[in-house]
Every structure is written in structure tokens, then in C-alpha cells.
Amino acid sequence: MKNECFNIQNLDLVFGKKPKKAFEALDKGMNRDEIHQEWNQIVAVQNANFRVYQGEIFVIMGLSGSGKSSLLRCLNGMNGRSHGNIRGQILFIDPLTEQFVDISHCNNDLIMKIRKHKISMVFQQFGLMPWRTVEENVGYPLEIQKISPSEIKKQVAEKLILVGLSEWKDKFPHELSGGMQQRVGLARAFVTDADVLLMDEPFSALDPLHRKHLQEEILQLQIHLKKTIVFVTHDFSEALKIGTRIAIMEAGKILQIGVPKDLIDNPACEIVKHFTSEVQIANSIYS
Numbered sequence: 699m700k701n702e703c704f705n706i707q708n709l710d711l712v713f714g715k716k717p718k719k720a721f722e723a724l725d726k727g728m729n730r731d732e733i734h735q736e737w738n739q740i741v742a743v744q745n746a747n748f749r750v751y752q753g754e755i756f757v758i759m760g761l762s763g764s765g766k767s768s769l770l771r772c773l774n775g776m777n778g779r780s781h782g783n784i785r786g787q788i789l790f791i792d793p794l795t796e797q798f799v800d801i802s803h804c805n806n807d808l809i810m811k812i813r814k815h816k817i818s819m820v821f822q823q824f825g826l827m828p829w830r831t832v833e834e835n836v837g838y839p840l841e842i843q844k845i846s847p848s849e850i851k852k853q854v855a856e857k858l859i860l861v862g863l864s865e866w867k868d869k870f871p872h873e874l875s876g877g878m879q880q881r882v883g884l885a886r887a888f889v890t891d892a893d894v895l896l897m898d899e900p901f902s903a904l905d906p907l908h909r910k911h912l913q914e915e916i917l918q919l920q921i922h923l924k925k926t927i928v929f930v931t932h933d934f935s936e937a938l939k940i941g942t943r944i945a946i947m948e949a950g951k952i953l954q955i956g957v958p959k960d961l962i963d964n965p966a967c968e969i970v971k972h973f974t975s976e977v978q979i980a981n982s983i984y985s
């Protein structure tokens with residue numbers, strides 16, 4: 699039996715000032731567009747039910763606006779606490795203590811602790827501090843954990859080698875390209891001791907070569923460090939390459955969850971079939 703890391707049950711996420719109206723409308727069977735038209739509420743996630751197991755790479759894949767980032771941000775309480783309203787349950791099971799925490803209802807101190815030590819997030823927009831050098835940005839999570847400066851230097855140097863930015867350690871973010879800034883963001887995520895990484899399109903600004911290199915690094919991280927990774931992408935071939943399991947989203951709903959082979963062999967609906975057939979066509983052209 700695999701150990702769970704997250705257990706998400708009946709999760710709805712609504713943006714807007716009248717979430718109760720939206721939840722009632724969902725219960726009556728109204729769809730996302732109808733609720734938007736009638737109540738001006740955005741249903742970003744509708745009735746999500748899934749588990750993420752320890753040590754897997756769980757990919758959330760879908761087109762723009764399907765609700766991938768919104769769902770990901772529920773997992774560390776960014777959505778449902780400070781933004782948007784949720785209904786349902788988000789349980790995080792600490793891999794070390796095996797204790798359950800209800801992410802949407804626990805107190806702020808606990809959620810801050812969890813974000814500092816347990817669940818680290820890499821954003822699409824890098825989230826770098828412009829006044830800090832590359833080295834200082836990457837070392838920041840260790841600094842706030844009061845790790846000694848010599849240890850920080852050592853760990854940062856290792857992670858900068860991993861993302862190929864050792865030579866750039868004294869530069870500031872504005873001196874780097876978008877892709878390089880994204881690699882700094884990745885190095886900063888890798889440097890933390892968190893067992894869980896939430897990654898929101900972390901490779902979107904990378905050129906194909908660095909993208910391929912870092913996809914392989916992510917796979918190595920999972921194999922050697924046994925990290926649990928929840929990874930958002932709109933690129934189905936990326937999902938197939940790195941995903942242990944993949945959840946496909948459309949208009950706020952999860953259409954299918956499965957291992958890559960399942961999705962290709964048994965697509966649950968036309969939308970999933972569309973993604974899988976595009977990849978198969980691309981493979982046949984390039985093979």
C-alpha cells in the first residue's frame with residue numbers, strides 16, 4: 699500500500715464575492731459558464747477528488763484557464779485561505795510524522811511552518827528578490843532556517859552547478875534572461891529540505907535544451923531524493939515524460955487521472971484523446 703501525501707476530497711474553488719451562491723448553483727447542476735453569467739463567480743476548480751502518493755511526480759495538465767494553477771495553489775493553502783473560497787477537504791500527510799493536517803482549516807502559524815519546511819513552491823514568474831544576487835536568492839530559504847553561512851554557501855554552490863549557473867552567482871536577477879531566472883527559482887526550490895515540491899510551469903521560459911536537462915534532473919530528484927512533486931504543465935509531452943501519474947483538467951474539472959500508458963491506451967473522453975493523438979502524431983513524424 700502506497701503512502702498518501704495529499705488526499706483531496708470533493709474540492710470546489712470559487713473566485714468572487716458570492717461563493718455561497720456559486721456552491722448552491724453547483725449543487726443544482728449549473729455549469730461553470732452558467733454560474734459566471736448568472737452570478738459573476740468563477741468556478742476555478744469543480745469537484746476535484748484525488749490522492750498524491752509519496753515519492754511520485756503527479757502532473758496536472760490542461761489548456762490555459764483550465765484551473766491547473768488554481769488547484770495547485772490549494773495544496774499549500776494559497777487558494778482557499780487568502781484568495782478564493784473552497785469547499786471540500788485538502789489533507790496533507792506529513793511524510794515524516796505521518797500526521798494529517800487540514801490545509802484549508804489549520805491555523806496560520808502551522809501553514810507558515812509547512813510552507814517553510816514541508817511544501818516548497820516554484821512559480822512560473824520566478825518570485826526572485828531583485829535586490830539580492832543569484833547566490834543570495836538561492837540561499838534565502840536556508841537563511842531563514844538559520845543555517846550557518848558556510849553551509850549555505852556549500853549547498854547553494856551545489857544547486858547552482860545543477861542548474862548550470864555557477865558563473866552567474868554574483869549577478870542580480872535583472873542581469874539574467876527569463877530562462878536563467880527560472881533556473882534560479884528552481885535552484886532555490888531544490889535547496890530547501892521540503893519533501894514536497896509544488897511546481898507551476900517551472901520550465902515555461904526555458905529553451906528546449908535546458909528544458910530537457912531539467913526534466914531529467916526532476917526525474918533524478920524523485921528517484922534519489924524521493925521528493926513528492928506536483929507539477930503543472932500545459933505541455934502533454936512534458937507530462938508524459940516526467941509524470942508518474944497525470945491528471946487532465948478542462949474547465950475546472952479533472953477529466954481523467956492515470957499513468958501515461960492508461961491515458962494513451964484508454965482515453966476517457968474526446969479531449970483526452972485529442973491530447974494523446976497529437977503526441978502520437980508528433981512522435982511518428984520525428985521518429
Ligand SMILES: Nc1ncnc2c1ncn2[C@@H]1O[C@H](COP(=O)(O)OP(=O)(O)OP(=O)(O)O)[C@@H](O)[C@H]1O
Pocket residue numbers: 713714740741742760761762763764765766767768769781932
Ligand atoms: N486570484 C484569482 N481571482 C479571480 N479569478 C482567478 C484567480 N486566479 C485564477 N482565476 C481564474 O480561475 C480560472 C482558472 O485559472 P488558472 O490560472 O488556474 O488556470 P490555468 O489552467 O493554470 O491557466 P494557465 O495555464 O493560463 O496558467 C480562470 O478563469 C482564471 O481567470
